[in-house]
Amino acid sequence: xxxxxxxxxxxxxxxxxxxxxxxxxxxxxxxxxxxxxxxxxxxxxxxxxxxxxxxxxxxxxxxxxxxxxxxxxxxxxxxxxxxxxxxxxxxxxxxxxxxxxxxxxxxxxxxxxxxxxxxxxxxxxxxxxxxxxxxxxxxxxxxxxxxxxxxxxxxxxxxxxxxxxxxxxxxxxxxxxxxxxxxxxxxxxxxxxxxxxxxxxxxxxxxxxxxxxxxxxxxxxx
Ligand SMILES: [Fe+2]
Numbered sequence: 359x360x361x362x363x364x365x366x367x368x369x370x371x372x373x374x375x376x377x378x379x380x381x382x383x384x385x386x387x388x389x390x391x392x393x394x395x396x397x398x399x400x401x402x403x404x405x406x407x408x409x410x411x412x413x414x415x416x417x418x419x420x421x422x423x424x425x426x427x428x429x430x431x432x433x434x435x436x437x438x439x440x441x442x443x444x445x446x447x448x449x450x451x452x453x454x455x456x457x458x459x460x461x462x463x464x465x466x467x468x469x470x471x472x473x474x475x476x477x478x479x480x481x482x483x484x485x486x487x488x489x490x491x492x493x494x495x496x497x498x499x500x501x502x503x504x505x506x507x508x509x510x511x512x513x514x515x516x517x518x519x520x521x522x523x524x525x526x527x528x529x530x531x532x533x534x535x536x537x538x539x540x541x542x543x544x545x546x547x548x549x550x551x552x553x554x555x556x557x558x559x560x561x562x563x564x565x566x567x568x569x570x571x572x573x574x575x576x577x578x579x580x
Pocket of ligand 1: 423454514568
C-alpha cells in the first residue's frame, strides 16, 4: 500500500515537471524565427519593441485607474458619506477601466504578444491618496473627486497618445493605431467632456448652496 502511494506521488511529480517544461517551451516559442530550413512562421506577430512596451504600460495604467476609481466608489458608499449617485458613477468608472485593460490584453494576445509579465505585473499609481478633505465654501469631497477623475483621464489620454506615437513611428502599426484612435480616444474625449460639464455644474450649485450642493447634485446629475 505504502509502496503504491510512493510511486503515485513520484509519477505525479514527474508529470508536473514535464508539464512545466512544455509550458516554458511554448512561451519561449517564437523568439526564434522558424525551424532550420523551414519557413519563418513568426512574421505575423512581429511588433516594434517600443510600441509593445508602451502598450504594456498602458495596460497597467488602465488597471491603475480602475483601482483609483474603486477607492472613490468605496468612499462615497461609506455610510458616513452616503452619496449613492457618486458611488454608482465611480463603480461604473472602475468597471470601464478594467474593461479597457482587458481589451488591451486581448488585443495583445490576438497579435501574438505576451501582454503582461506573469511574474512581475504590478500596479504603480493605484495607491495614490484620495483627496477627501472636509468641505469648504467652494470645495467639497464630491467636487474634488470629479476634479481628480478629470485629471486622471487627462493623464490616460496623453498616455494613449504616447502609445499611438510609438506605434506609428517606426513600423506604422496601422491596425493598433486605428484601434486606439477610434475606440479608446473617442471614449476618452467623451468622458473628459462629461466630467468637465459635471465639475462646472457642481461649482455653480456650490456657489448658490454650499451646504446642499453635493446632495442635490448627487440626486439630479449622477
Ligand atoms: Fe481607460
